[in-house]
Amino acid sequence: MLVLSATTGKFGTNVHLVAAGPGHPCLIVDPGHDAAEAVREAVRAHRLEPEAILITHGHMDHTWDAVPLARHYGVPAWIHPADRYQFGAPAKGLPDSFPRELLVGHPDQEPDEVSELPEQGGELAFAAAEVTVLHTPGHTGGSVMFRFGGDDVPLLATGDTLLAAGPGRADAPGASPAGLRASLGMIAATCPDDTRLLTGHGPTTTLSQTGIR
DSSP states (O other), X not given: OEEEEXXXXXXXXXXXXXXXXXXXXXXXXXXXXXXXXXXXHHHHHTTOEEEEEEOSOOOHHHHTTHHHHHHHHTOOEEEOGGGGGGGTOGGXXXXXXXXXXXXXXXXXXXXXXXXXXOTTOEEEEOSSOEEEEEEOTTSSTTOEEEEEOSSSSOEEEEETTEETTEEOOOOSTTOOXXXXXXHHHHHHHHSOTTOEEEESSSOOEEHHHHTOO
């Protein structure tokens, strides 16, 4: 499986592209601030065909360039229904202490086509890969992880729920520390140690290195 990642923009968010290989359909995960050009360059360099945008949660640093990329490639953006409101109202998903000037330039609108992920998780079939959606509330109410099939080593896009340094934060509107603990407990119980994590910020890692077990 081909995985291409880049860290972009003023929030240092990781955008990931997942495909069976060069010249194949691909999935775009969490295109944040200034991610569009990095995505377009990767698509051109590897002759990829974007099929969909997958959003792990609604925070604006993970959705910022979903609108221009969805429009450019004519693809839908998939997001959990509990976080969908943040496309058009990013400030509502942030703590009151967050500097509002950092939101200047956000599209403040949904992509042209939005598809809602299954509320309790489930399977999605794309040409690029089979995707298992795991509902992992805690960081936000609509946080999910995406598990990609088709490779010997399990591959999991974790958003901000689980980072290389360990669990993500649970202090924004809609967050739940208890929910985060429960979600990470489920991941620890069901995913093998060698699961490769595509995190929302910072380096990629494996589940065993996060220390959540």
